[in-house]
Amino acid sequence: MAMFMQNLVRANDPRMEDVYSHFPANLDDIVRTATDAGARVVLCTVAGNLKDCAPFASLHREGLSKADLAKWEGLFEQGIRLTEAGNLSEAVGKFTEAQAT
Numbered sequence: 001m002a003m004f005m006q007n008l009v010r011a012n013d014p015r016m017e018d019v020y021s022h023f024p025a026n027l028d029d030i031v032r033t034a035t036d037a038g039a040r041v042v043l044c045t046v047a048g049n050l051k052d053c054a055p056f057a058s059l060h061r062e063g064l065s066k067a068d069l070a071k072w073e074g075l076f077e078q079g080i081r082l083t084e085a086g087n088l089s090e091a092v093g094k095f096t097e098a099q100a101t
Contacts, residue, residue, distance in 0.1 A: 005057060012061045064101075072101040 009016065027043075034041045060069065079094035 008057050008059055010059045010061055068101050072098050075101065 031041050031043070060072070064072070075094050075098035079091045079098065082088070082091035082094060
């Protein structure tokens, strides 16, 4: 866990482009290797319990101004309140706006 906390990466870090671009080829290699070995393959996403297993850390993008941080915090708080009120579609909208900030 200490290694993860000492090596945080922002979502807009330019190095992430390599990670995203390698993903399809890596997945294809895994599936091809398995099928060549005679295995049947099932692809799925990893299930997560967000309530009890939150992300280790989140960082705002580098260079986020104080004004944009305040805007993000306001949108995020609105999203939380809407979620708690059960208005999930509007909450998603606020979280999406916050992400774009």
